[in-house]
Amino acid sequence: MAIGLASPASAASLVSVVLDAPYATVTFRDTDTRDQSHTLILTPQNAGGESRRIVVAGEVPSVNRTVVKMVNAGIRPGVAYCAVVETAVKGEDGILGSFGTTTTSNKVCSEGAGSANAPTDVSIGSIEGEASPQAGTNRNYWVSYANSGADAKGVTVDVQTSGSITMRRPPESGTFHGMQCAASGTGFHCTGGTIPKGAKGQIPLLATVKNAGPGAIHATISVAGDPNPGNNSQTLGVIAVPKA
Template sequence: MAIGLATPASASSIVSLQLDAPNVTVTFQDTEPRDSSNTLILRPTGPGGTVRKVALAGEIPSVNRTLVKTLNAGITPGIGYCAVVEVGTRAEEGIAGKFGTRYQTSEVCAEPAGSANAPADVSIGGITGEANPPTGTNRNYWVSYSNAGAEAKGVVIQVQTSGSLSVRRAPESGTFNGFQCSATGSTGYRCTGGTLAKGAKNQIPVLATITKAGPGAIHATITAEGDTNPGNNANTHSVMAVPPGG
């Protein structure tokens, strides 16, 4: 719904919305160079709730910035909500912009945690291992992953190394939550077919070889059918490999 002006084609947008009454967590992509205010508006999808409005941010510095914010919006437990952000723009020269304008982003809906309709919410957590591995050695790193939403099916984990690290071999298939893993060249692996129950947590290894001195990194991503919260689906762990005996 537009207020003042039609929603621009390049308007700011809500990337994801999570409900944990009375709080909401919203990931917001700002593409409006003239914004002066951004207000989150939440409309209940079922009976028992009321429309809630809460300030998300004033002017967000720099265009194309992604803002992740948890707000006490006073939402009702057990009810789904749909959200828009009302973007207010500052006044400019000329009649059209004299008083500024307001428009609303496209709507994003979410179900509360624990709802039968709640989506999966898989995520990559910390990646642990030696920060300064010696060149010419093998080292094991661990990528943690979890699912905070409903049962997740069709889960895919991808790991890629760069710089001073390479992968010796992919994890053994079937060992970690039923994943079938295969190497993607000498620098990574891809695991498919995993199923994660609600609340499941685990780790998967990165069997790495330290090929040279200098910086390196492990990049991990996870996806699942119906996951509507992509903001927590990736992580990177950096290392600085040192010469043998260094």
């Protein structure tokens, strides 16, 4: 009776791939300490196109670390591709050590920017404002947001505070890409935004510095069908100083 060898487990988990020809942005999680290199393989979803192979990373230190890379993949505009990450895994030392091998991640398919079914890609950028505000004063902070994918409708933004920072009042409704904002928790929650492809904006947090000490501002953006959640949140830490 022949003894079959078990298929090796994948050494990478593909989280998302965003296409904007000729570039591709890939997000994957490394799951093996012996990885040597990670290659993105893009294959047109419909038959008749050429696959693309691009080395996106070498060895990733530690395990379960998420890697985000944008590469010039030479893909065609308006074309849907399916992606996998192929990982080269080195062998183990010793007589009983395993041989080196290559594993393939799960598959993720994505529409290219410009196609009728292209996905949105909303994101939170920097949160700007004073890092060491004075206790007992009012300060304004600005949360940057953007959409690098298809037009996004029904966008929500949630901004919360903690520690020495608290919200004074929510931003004016309807002003920031049509978002309707109301107080929620320790901050505000906005719904119903419409952000066209390539649009950027900033929404304010009108804050009060209630006491000296550490504080933080936490911002999250979301929309249905966003395939790249890794860029949807941001936190700014501050250290409030005593009032002079």
